[in-house]
Amino acid sequence: MENYNDNSKIQNILIFRFIDKINSLIEKPINNFKNSPNKKTFKILDIGSSHGKNSVLFLDSILTNAQIKNKDAIEIYHCDQEINNFTELFFEVNKNENSYKNKWDIFSFAIGNSFLNQLMPSGSCDFIFSFNTFHWCNSKDGMFECKDGMLNIKDSSRRPGTVEYNKKRLSSIFTNRCEELKDNGVFVCNFLYYDPENEITSIGEQTFKNVKSVIRQMANENILSHEEVDNMVLPVTYYKQDEIDHAVELVESKGMKLLDTQIIHQAWNKDEVSKETFIGSIMAFSSYSIKSAIKGDSEKVNSTYKEIYKRLTKEYKEKPELFVFSLTFIHLIFRK
Ligand SMILES: C[S@@+](CC[C@H](N)C(=O)[O-])C[C@H]1O[C@@H](n2cnc3c(N)ncnc32)[C@H](O)[C@@H]1O
Numbered sequence: 001m002e003n004y005n006d007n008s009k010i011q012n013i014l015i016f017r018f019i020d021k022i023n024s025l026i027e028k029p030i031n032n033f034k035n036s037p038n039k040k041t042f043k044i045l046d047i048g049s050s051h052g053k054n055s056v057l058f059l060d061s062i063l064t065n066a067q068i069k070n071k072d073a074i075e076i077y078h079c080d081q082e083i084n085n086f087t088e089l090f091f092e093v094n095k096n097e098n099s100y101k102n103k104w105d106i107f108s109f110a111i112g113n114s115f116l117n118q119l120m121p122s123g124s125c126d127f128i129f130s131f132n133t134f135h136w137c138n139s140k141d142g143m144f145e146c147k148d149g150m151l152n153i154k155d156s157s158r159r160p161g162t163v164e165y166n167k168k169r170l171s172s173i174f175t176n177r178c179e180e181l182k183d184n185g186v187f188v189c190n191f192l193y194y195d196p197e198n199e200i201t202s203i204g205e206q207t208f209k210n211v212k213s214v215i216r217q218m219a220n221e222n223i224l225s226h227e228e229v230d231n232m233v234l235p236v237t238y239y240k241q242d243e244i245d246h247a248v249e250l251v252e253s254k255g256m257k258l259l260d261t262q263i264i265h266q267a268w269n270k271d272e273v274s275k276e277t278f279i280g281s282i283m284a285f286s287s288y289s290i291k292s293a294i295k296g297d298s299e300k301v302n303s304t305y306k307e308i309y310k311r312l313t314k315e316y317k318e319k320p321e322l323f324v325f326s327l328t329f330i331h332l333i334f335r336k
Contacts, residue, residue, distance in 0.1 A: 012053075012057065014190060018190070018331050021260060025333060029127065030068065033126065042074045043074075043077065043126050044075070044077065044125070045119065045180065046079065047128065047133060047189075048080055048131065049110075050080060051085060056096050056099045058131070074100075077119075077120065079110070083288075115133065115176070116173065119180060125181050128185070129188045133189075134170070134173055134191040135192035143165055144159070144235045144236075145159065145233065147230045148213075149205060150209075150232060150234050153201065153238050166237055166243040167243050170244060171251075174248070174251040175250065175254065178255065178336060181336040183336055185335070187336070188333045193238065193239055193328045193329055194239065195241075204326065204327070207322070211312060214312055215311075216229050218307065228293050232293045234285075238328075257335055258333070259333045260332070261333075262330070264328070264329050267325075268282075268324075268325035268326060268327060287305065
């Protein structure tokens, strides 16, 4: 993710749409912990922290609401992939005036590992949260070919095997969280959802075709090769209800109960991101996929990426109607 802290307002809105529900659920385990005579530490795991801004703001809300005190021994573990910029994360955690670091004596740690693995010792976590993350996949999984666009959403665009791929992934993600949670621990997450009945769900597919055609023009001008442009694909999967049901059923049999679920639509509204610019907010999560497809040294990669950014900004200014984006998310709350 590039410049993520300055370009993640929509993700922040998605998180805060559920804050009341999460606050009411998490209050009890925190109070139980505060009143327990033989307490050790209250461990919170944040999966997909990126550069930390939204994690810090979410944690501030949760911890303020639970009226925690310095004597409440809280540990926060931020996890992201090895390639995440953990320097940015620690600057945010240490310097943001709303950070728990600047309000309470809370200890923080970072984990560079995939959410497909177990991230913490069995039965150690009191609260796990993961926002806007579990739909991110590995482009090497062979599921994300997309020559005329960058994102496969619709049934007709889905690669064969997606149902099994999604079921397996989500089962592994949920099973590992179930293993990490203490009894009575809470796990909340949201991720991209595909509703075949609702056109809004797949509107982004066309937008990213429009993005790709701006980049394709650079291959027509021999600035990039067609192969490089073909490879610029977002490795994002949209989960369908029956795939989610499969994974939920599996973890319910292992002792983690689904308490609440909600589907929401959120327009990628340019007014919401006006401070950030629309293209900036889209590129914050696309830059890695675009840059990693460009061959050559870092100077060439950066200058070509800059040119792509410039062309997209120009196209957006001239034809904003081509860049309509909306997200459909499912939000889940579990207790073990
Ligand atoms: C859109 S950001 C979400 C950041 C923050 N949670 C929020 O809601 O604003 C998604 C994050 O997921 C991380 N991610 C992607 N695949 C991952 C994996 N397999 N394991 C851990 N983190 C992953 C990315 O590196 C990125 O930082």
